[in-house]
Amino acid sequence: MELKKIVQYFNIKIFIYCIIAITAIYTLAFTLAFNLKDDGYILADWLINYEDGGFKRRGLSGSFFFILQDITGFSLNYIVYFFQFTIISLFFWLYTKIIRYKVTDLLYLSLLLSSIGFVGLLNTVTYVGKKEFIVFLLFTYFVYLLDNNRLTKYKEYIFCILLFISTLLHEVTLFYTPYFAIALYVKSGKIEVRRYIKFFLSVFIPAAAIILLGKNVNEGMSLEILSKRGVHPTYGIFYWNIDERQYIKEHLNEYLLYFISLGISIVHIAYYLKYLTNRKILFILLSGAFIFSLPLFYLAIDWGRWMYIHMMLLIVLFALLLKKGDSIYVYEPTLINRKFYITMAFIILSLIYRVEMSGKGFTFEGILYRLFVAPLELLNKM
DSSP: HHHHHHHHOOOOOHHHHHHHHHHHHHHHHHHHHHHHTOOTTTTGGGGGSSSSTTSTTHHHHHHHHHHHHHHHHOOOOHHHHHHHHHHHHHHHHHHHHHHBBBBBBBHHHEEEEETTTOOOOOOOOOGOTTTTHHHHHHHHHHHHHTTTOOOHHHHHHHHHHHHHHHHHOTTTTHHHHHHHHHHHHHHSSSSHHHHHHHHHHHHHHHHHHHHHHHHHHOOOOHHHHHHHTTTOOOOSGGGOOOOHHHHHHHHHHHHHHHHHHHHHHHHHHHHHHHSSHHHHHHHHHHHHHHTTTTTHHHHOOHHHHHHHHHHHHHHHHHTTTSSSSTTOOOOOOOOSSSHHHHHHHHHHHHHHHHHSSSSSSBHHHHHHIIIIHHHHHHHHOO
């Protein structure tokens, strides 16, 4: 009886709003902290530039920020953070706008609580402030327009231009473009290949240019250029000199753990799809999207990060399929049945384990560990 009372008065929608607020504040706060200490990954990745050696992957942002610094005289740390703050805030704001009148249930909430969903940001602080938030923002706005029947042909071409630019900012954009095509299918219910081609061309063209013409991220002068502009990273992207495929081979036992996390996530998503219409087609399309991203797992060591991006995009995509209600607090009442217990099992498991960005793919150092065990260990050391 007590469990029924708790479930009866638990407002899922308000809890989702709390998760959004907590993860947004956490992400923005730690992004600022990393920027202020001249972080070699989160700040420096935005400062890869064309001034050192010419055209290269991710170099557009650094050159753009150099121009802004020359015009304004402001510190690069704050200029970059202003754009990070804007992009990250807009993502969380637009996602909130998508779901505010949607009927959410416990199963949808479980996706946000996945160890590679919103909770992933709290579990792995190095997820914050990275350029994939550009992809999150573009896709969320795309879904928002679809959901409100405001995506015109003109706006589709605008998105193609934005995807083109996003690929020059970070090549990861290429590997997650299938989600834009899947969102179109989810909305229209029909496959429109010609409509999708322009989205893929908008990322393949800049990606091909990067492969054929792109120089190294650091052509030897990047650190000196940044030093003159007041940024002094002592590690990170400009120091990167690792054969990533060899690194994975040397740490194979740690990387094999990712298959545990991946397996849990696949079962979780498959269980969610069980309650959707056209689930077989969706499962095939989503499997295709994952396969499309496999080169990332071969080329780069951030396996947890690639999985996390998939889950975040899925959370936004599935919001498109939620029913609409008449209140911003609307949610589907939770019944104590088999579905409830299975969903709770996913939630508890998700809160127990953690997926590291690169390295160990599965550890029992999730949210529960961080809330109840880590503080005690810290006090014991003190």
